[in-house]
Amino acid sequence: MDINLTFLGQMVSFAILVWFTTKFIWPQLNHAIEERQKKVADGLAAAEKARAELKDADAKVAAEIKQARQQAAEIIERAQGQANQIVDKARAEATAEANRLKANAAEEIVSMQQRAREELRGWVGRLAVQGAEKIVQREIDASAHKAMLDQLVAEI
Amino acid sequence: MASEPQGGLTEYIQHHLHHNTVSLGDGAFMKIHLDSILVAFLLGAVFCLWFWLKARKATSGVPSKGQAFVELIVEFVDTQVKDTFHGDRRTVTPLALSIFMWVTFLNAMDLLPLDAPSWTVKTAAGAEVAHHTFFRWVPTADINTTVGLALAVFFIVLAHGMKAKGALGFGKELMTAPFHAHNPVVVAILVPFNFLLNVVEYLSKPVSLAMRLFGNMYGGELVFMLIAGLFAGWISFLPGVLFNTAWAIFHILIILLQAFIFMMLTIVYIATAREHH
Numbered sequence: 326m327d328i329n330l331t332f333l334g335q336m337v338s339f340a341i342l343v344w345f346t347t348k349f350i351w352p353q354l355n356h357a358i359e360e361r362q363k364k365v366a367d368g369l370a371a372a373e374k375a376r377a378e379l380k381d382a383d384a385k386v387a388a389e390i391k392q393a394r395q396q397a398a399e400i401i402e403r404a405q406g407q408a409n410q411i412v413d414k415a416r417a418e419a420t421a422e423a424n425r426l427k428a429n430a431a432e433e434i435v436s437m438q439q440r441a442r443e444e445l446r447g448w449v450g451r452l453a454v455q456g457a458e459k460i461v462q463r464e465i466d467a468s469a470h471k472a473m474l475d476q477l478v479a480e481i
Numbered sequence: 482m483a484s485e486p487q488g489g490l491t492e493y494i495q496h497h498l499h500h501n502t503v504s505l506g507d508g509a510f511m512k513i514h515l516d517s518i519l520v521a522f523l524l525g526a527v528f529c530l531w532f533w534l535k536a537r538k539a540t541s542g543v544p545s546k547g548q549a550f551v552e553l554i555v556e557f558v559d560t561q562v563k564d565t566f567h568g569d570r571r572t573v574t575p576l577a578l579s580i581f582m583w584v585t586f587l588n589a590m591d592l593l594p595l596d597a598p599s600w601t602v603k604t605a606a607g608a609e610v611a612h613h614t615f616f617r618w619v620p621t622a623d624i625n626t627t628v629g630l631a632l633a634v635f636f637i638v639l640a641h642g643m644k645a646k647g648a649l650g651f652g653k654e655l656m657t658a659p660f661h662a663h664n665p666v667v668v669a670i671l672v673p674f675n676f677l678l679n680v681v682e683y684l685s686k687p688v689s690l691a692m693r694l695f696g697n698m699y700g701g702e703l704v705f706m707l708i709a710g711l712f713a714g715w716i717s718f719l720p721g722v723l724f725n726t727a728w729a730i731f732h733i734l735i736i737l738l739q740a741f742i743f744m745m746l747t748i749v750y751i752a753t754a755r756e757h758h
Contacts, residue, residue, distance in 0.1 A: 340633060342528070
């Protein structure tokens with residue numbers, strides 16, 4: 326229970342201990358702790374930022390998809406219009422061609438009719454002469470009656 | 482320091498309350514308790530070595546378990562300081578950490594078997610030497626240790642007060658607080674009262690610090706000695722073991738609590754000393 330020099334010795338020990346702790350233990354440990362705290366805080370902030378960025382990117386992607394869809398719809402519409410146009414044009418051309426062909430054919434028919442009629446006329450004239458020759462049973466001077474026959478042919 | 486009491490429990494306890502003392506001169510004051518000094522110094526060195534090794538390799542990355550444990554203690558102390566003391570913590574937290582760890586270590590010596598030193602001496606040098614070799618290895622149950630600690634804290638508190646207010650401001654506050662007045666005459670009348678009150682207040686701090694820790698640890702040690710008396714007989718041996726265990730478990734609480742109280746009060750005293758009135 327008696328107080329003696331011991332307490333001075335303990336004070337010195339304590340002083341050394343405090344000095345050592347202040348100098349060699351506390352700064353290093355505190356530095357590490359603070360550094361880690363900063364790292365953790367930075368990491369959390371980075372995660373938060375990344376989350377926000379992801380949200381932005383998502384919104385951008387959605388907008389882009391929407392735009393692309395719109396563009397595709399426009400393109401399809403335009404293509405349909407073009408196709409219709411092409412079909413109409415083709416139809417018009419085909420109609421014109423058909424008409425032209427029809428006209429050509431009609432013309433040809435008319436000319437062929439003409440030719441057939443001419444030919445027929447020739448044949449009928451000759452047949453008539455032969456028939457008449459047979460009926461009359463005598464030589465008819467073809468040249469004498471030619472004028473009459475030509476008139477006959479023309480009348481047919 | 483015989484392990485079997487020859488003159489009954491009283492002698493056994495008295496025997497165990499002797500320090501290993503060296504006289505440096507005449508008078509009761511010129512003595513040194515070698516056991517207290519040695520154990521305290523060694524435990525301080527153990528603390529320094531342990532924390533220094535961890536601090537040296539401390540990384541801000543993923544900590545090892547040892548580093549995490551040390552950091553846990555440091556952060557616990559730092560949080561206490563932060564809550565109480567608002568200012569530059571670069572010297573206050575190391576001080577609080579030193580006090581907490583050192584006092585915990587010194588108190589924890591109480592948990593080691595009471596007769597381990599005497600048994601060691603007896604085995605090494607025989608019963609006759611053992612009877613004259615005293616060794617108490619709980620430094621905080623020696624009032625010199627707690628007074629030394631408390632006085633050191635007292636000077637640190639004074640230094641903080643003077644640093645925060647200046648030597649003049651500190652002296653002025655001793656004279657003019659806590660009783661204030663505007664009339665110079667009244668101020669002069671109040672000076673002795675203020676001064677007396679402040680001196681008592683300042684002196685009560687180290688006294689209460691030292692006495693609280695010493696009382697707790699000395700009392701704890703005494704209870705261990707009383708329980709050790711139970712080991713003398715075969716019938717009381719088993720209850721002795723049970724009581725000893727129970728008291729040791731309860732003592733863990735006291736060890737940490739007293740170290741914590743000592744640390745907290747130191748911080749509070751420093752914070753109060755830095756406050757302006």
